[in-house]
Amino acid sequence: MVKISISLDAELVVEAMVLSGAGNPQDAVELVVRDYIQRGHRTEARVLEQDEALHDRTARPRDVEG
Incomplete structure (x- = not known):
């Protein structure tokens, strides 16, 4: 690994x-x-999980009430 000085x-x-x-x-x-x-x-991992959960909720077809 390259080292730097600051x-x-x-x-x-x-x-x-x-x-x-x-x-x-x-x-x-x-x-x-x-x-x-x-x-x-x-x-980043938490945000990705939240985005995926939101996507899963919005991507499911809704039940038709009749």
Whole structure:
């Protein structure tokens, strides 16, 4: 995997370290980014399930009442 270097505000990194429980800045930022990506995937999955459920409800033919 290719690695990159970026500059971040020290207070931001310290906050990420505290929230993630990581002992060094590199691990803290990596954990935060991975968590953000995983949350995005979970959100996409939930939205897809809701869309499919809505589609299933609207695609069914309605019973004719007589």
